[in-house]
Amino acid sequence: MDATANAVSTTRRSRPRPASPDPRPVIEPGEDGWYLIGGRCTNCGHASATSAPRCPRCGSHVTAATFGPAGVVWSVTTIHVAHGERTEPYTLAYVDLTDGPRLLVHMVDGPAVAIGGQVRLRERSRLGDPQAEAIQ
Amino acid sequence: MTVAIWGAGTSRFGRQTETAPAALAWEALQEALRDAELTQVDAAYVGTVFGTLGVAQRAMLGVGLPGIPIITVENACASGSTAVHEAYHAIASGRYGTVIALGVEHLTSRFDGPIAPDPTDREQATGLLFPGIYAMSASRYMHDHGATPADLAEVAVKNSRHGALNPRAQRQQALTKAEVLASRMIADPLTLYQCAGLSDAAAAVILGSRQRTSRDVVIRSIALRSGRAWDHASRHVWGWDIVRATAKDAYSDAGIDPADADVVELHDAFTIGEIVTLEALGLASPGQAPAAIAAGHFSLGGRTPVNPSGGLLARGHPLGATGVAQAAELVWQLRGEAGQRQVDGARIGLMETMGGGAAGVDGNGCVIAVFESR
Numbered sequence: 001m002d003a004t005a006n007a008v009s010t011t012r013r014s015r016p017r018p019a020s021p022d023p024r025p026v027i028e029p030g031e032d033g034w035y036l037i038g039g040r041c042t043n044c045g046h047a048s049a050t051s052a053p054r055c056p057r058c059g060s061h062v063t064a065a066t067f068g069p070a071g072v073v074w075s076v077t078t079i080h081v082a083h084g085e086r087t088e089p090y091t092l093a094y095v096d097l098t099d100g101p102r103l104l105v106h107m108v109d110g111p112a113v114a115i116g117g118q119v120r121l122r123e124r125s126r127l128g129d130p131q132a133e134a135i136q
Numbered sequence: 137m138t139v140a141i142w143g144a145g146t147s148r149f150g151r152q153t154e155t156a157p158a159a160l161a162w163e164a165l166q167e168a169l170r171d172a173e174l175t176q177v178d179a180a181y182v183g184t185v186f187g188t189l190g191v192a193q194r195a196m197l198g199v200g201l202p203g204i205p206i207i208t209v210e211n212a213c214a215s216g217s218t219a220v221h222e223a224y225h226a227i228a229s230g231r232y233g234t235v236i237a238l239g240v241e242h243l244t245s246r247f248d249g250p251i252a253p254d255p256t257d258r259e260q261a262t263g264l265l266f267p268g269i270y271a272m273s274a275s276r277y278m279h280d281h282g283a284t285p286a287d288l289a290e291v292a293v294k295n296s297r298h299g300a301l302n303p304r305a306q307r308q309q310a311l312t313k314a315e316v317l318a319s320r321m322i323a324d325p326l327t328l329y330q331c332a333g334l335s336d337a338a339a340a341v342i343l344g345s346r347q348r349t350s351r352d353v354v355i356r357s358i359a360l361r362s363g364r365a366w367d368h369a370s371r372h373v374w375g376w377d378i379v380r381a382t383a384k385d386a387y388s389d390a391g392i393d394p395a396d397a398d399v400v401e402l403h404d405a406f407t408i409g410e411i412v413t414l415e416a417l418g419l420a421s422p423g424q425a426p427a428a429i430a431a432g433h434f435s436l437g438g439r440t441p442v443n444p445s446g447g448l449l450a451r452g453h454p455l456g457a458t459g460v461a462q463a464a465e466l467v468w469q470l471r472g473e474a475g476q477r478q479v480d481g482a483r484i485g486l487m488e489t490m491g492g493g494a495a496g497v498d499g500n501g502c503v504i505a506v507f508e509s510r
Binding site for chain 2: 020022023024025046047048049050056057074075076077078079080081083084086090092094096097100101102104105106111115116129130
């Protein structure tokens with residue numbers, strides 16, 4: 001098999017599908033810790049965790065806003081099923097950030113966090129997930 | 137104009153890896169066409185979540201219905217009931233005369249374990265599987281109302297008892313509370329038997345523009361909504377508000393109160409789903425559904441039997457087929473053809489499906505319908 005034949009067959013093979021952009025929220029470091037870059041409605045002040053252009057509550061324009069680093073746990077569950085790159089168990093929580101939106105995070109402490117507990121954002125995990133840790 | 141269901145049919149429900157999706161559809165369609173005494177229809181609406189592309193066309197061609205307009209619809213777990221909704225409105229608006237609503241899904245050919253999360257959704261990409269969405273609701277509900285894991289398990293116990301009476305159901309073994317709680321943990325607090333398993337099936341109902349005989353079941357109302365925002369400003373767990381709002385439309389259009397329903401088929405993909413839905417439908421007060429379930433109000437033989445078919449937990453939840461399967465069950469119940477799981481004297485039936493998964497949305501779609509025998 002010579003090099004020319006290999007080169008031809010490579011260009012005829014279909015290209016790998018590009019991965020879709022990461023839809024997960026943007027977490028950035030700031031003065032007192034880690035923050036979510038989301039949006040706030042210019043009309044009703046509603047906070048959102050996404051970069052969507054219009055407010056999901058009143059439909060008005062949204063501008064970029066920063067939330068965190070602290071929040072309160074609204075609910076929590078531990079997933080016991082492995083899938084894709086993920087191993088189990090892993091603990092997820094919905095955290096209501098201070099004066100901010102509800103954000104889904106991985107809890108670095110695992111299941112040792114209760115509804116109503118205080119948490120703060122951390123850097124994104126190795127797999128790129130938003131993370132939080134309990135504040136004692 | 138009166139829109140009525142003239143015929144119903146389903147395949148059996150369960151892991152059917154050796155039966156192609158179109159073949160499942162042929163079973164359902166042939167039974168429904170025979171039941172309706174029809175050999176031709178004007179159009180078909182088909183609900184399926186994961187397709188595949190062209191399954192609707194293979195289904196119709198295989199039962200001798202080529203060339204008719206076919207519209208395939210998707211609203212997550214409410215895809216099949218959305219097909220029924222569209223069929224109803226197509227007739228009511230005078231667009232078509234007789235219409236098939238078909239639901240078909242073949243999950244075992246797509247997934248080995250849980251339904252894979254969508255990498256384009258911000259929460260599913262973060263690892264929130266469907267059981268996780270419901271587990272979040274379960275944790276919060278237990279916190280708010282003092283409910284226990286045993287309360288959740290009772291839903292699976294009840295529906296497994298009903299499923300044992302349904303020869304088409306996926307799970308036909310009555311379970312004890314201990315068995316439900318001891319099954320493998322999936323997403324805390326939901327154990328394996330509290331989650332609908334992977335299932336394959338098809339279901340079909342055929343709608344017409346009048347009631348011909350007392351066997352034709354009248355659709356008094358059918359309502360469809362998509363969810364509003366679900367976030368930190370929401371006052372209820374996920375999926376409550378959409379069911380409440382859609383129910384208000386359906387009850388008002390039918391001129392009924394929830395207490396008027398004699399039999400109910402609702403969306404129990406996970407045990408907590410039945411609890412939350414009972415309250416959102418107004419069949420139980422906030423926080424009171426577990427006590428009413430434990431008291432037997434919603435069991436066969438009780439005040440208002442819920443999920444006499446076994447529900448999604450026991451009958452099975454092949455996503456796109458489910459809504460149409462609920463419609464078929466209510467047709468059989470309201471005709472008195474439901475065999476061992478018959479609700480005596482059932483005249484008014486209520487069906488509800490709510491599908492979800494889109495982050496920040498309070499349910500992708502909810503369909504609620506009121507059926508009546510006359």
